[in-house]
Amino acid sequence: MLNKVLLSTDVTLACVQHALSTEKEEIMGLLIGEVHENNSLVSIVSSVILRRLDKKPDRVEISEEQLVQATLRAEELAAEVGRPLRVVGWYHSHPHITVWPSHVDLATQSMYQRMDSSFVGIIFAVFLTEQTAKAPSIQITCFQSVNEGSSQSRREIELEITNNNDSLTINNFEILTQLPAILKEEEDESYINEAGQCDTDIITRQHNSAVLTIAIGHIVEKISRPMLEALVARNALHSVRLRALKKRHQELMSMLDNMSCNV
Incomplete structure (x- = not known):
């Protein structure tokens, strides 16, 4: 069972910059990394920014071709660095709303997990305003989906931001x-x-x-x-x-x- 995710600072910077690119619609990308220790640890070392097919405030859609291209890119990186890299997760933004995944996010995550049990989702909640400080803030959560009959619930995964590769x-x-x-x-x-x-x-x-x-x-x-x-x-x-x-x-x-x- 997956227990922890390591996210490099370079990938964090790219994801946050992507999330801050618009405060009206969600954005989405894929995460490339490596699975360790009997699927209990995932290290994320790169990302793929995806072009959106449909831009909405509460959801985002991408093409299957882009998923294939991301997989091919992961294979290219694996050959370059000599490590078993692959697509290990996805990220998207929540502009102006809570960081917690919606039922749509949980359903999407569940679909990915059926293909890979170690697949993770990361959400960047941006353009939030702290009531005490009255200043913008960014919140990050890492999660997986747990099936409960006909519905899903979230399971939070420990996330640590680490030095770059x-x-x-x-x-x-x-x-x-x-x-x-x-x-x-x-x-x-x-x-x-x-x-x-x-x-x-x-x-x-x-x-x-x-x-x-x-x-x-x-x-x-x-x-x-x-x-x-x-x-x-x-x-x-x-x-x-x-x-x-x-x-x-x-x-x-x-x-x-x-x-x-x-x-």
């Missing part, structure tokens, strides 16, 4: 930088669908174009620019640490040379 750091940052492009694809698809369903008069076309422009502007302002600023700041921090490590390395080498001369 260095061999997958570049991969996880690439996933993070894919987010704006995936969000744009969703908006482009919505625009095309609306254009196909509506009359072709000039007012309707202008309205749809304006909505698309606003949506893309939102992606740039709320996702791309903050992400770029965060990555630049992180790169600067790493540069400072690298200089400090190089300086320390030189000091240690100098001490070693002095010790050799004394001997």
Whole structure:
């Protein structure tokens, strides 16, 4: 029985950034990792951001093709790092509502568990406001579904956020930088669908174009620019640490040379 899930900090960052990309609809992605200790422990080391087919405030739908693509991606990563990685879970967001899974979430989780008993679900509740602090907060829960006759209940799984797997750091940052492009694809698809369903008069076309422009502007302002600023700041921090490590390395080498001369 699954008892604990380890979630890397890079994957956590990507999932939270994805969840914060919209406060009107839910988002969804898949989690790649490894199962240990007779299925009692799962470590999550990467994720796959999925493009939504249907965007709703209380549910999200994806295509079967994307599930297959995620499985293939897990196989590619497994070959790269030489470890038995596979799709081990899914995540989605709850904007403005409780972190606990709904009956739809439990039914979806139950379906996945029928294929893999160690499969987990993680929910990121975002855009919440703490009544005491009056500040936005993010809540995370990890769960599995337990069948009780014709219905399901949740079983909470212990979740621990751990240090990154260095061999997958570049991969996880690439996933993070894919987010704006995936969000744009969703908006482009919505625009095309609306254009196909509506009359072709000039007012309707202008309205749809304006909505698309606003949506893309939102992606740039709320996702791309903050992400770029965060990555630049992180790169600067790493540069400072690298200089400090190089300086320390030189000091240690100098001490070693002095010790050799004394001997």
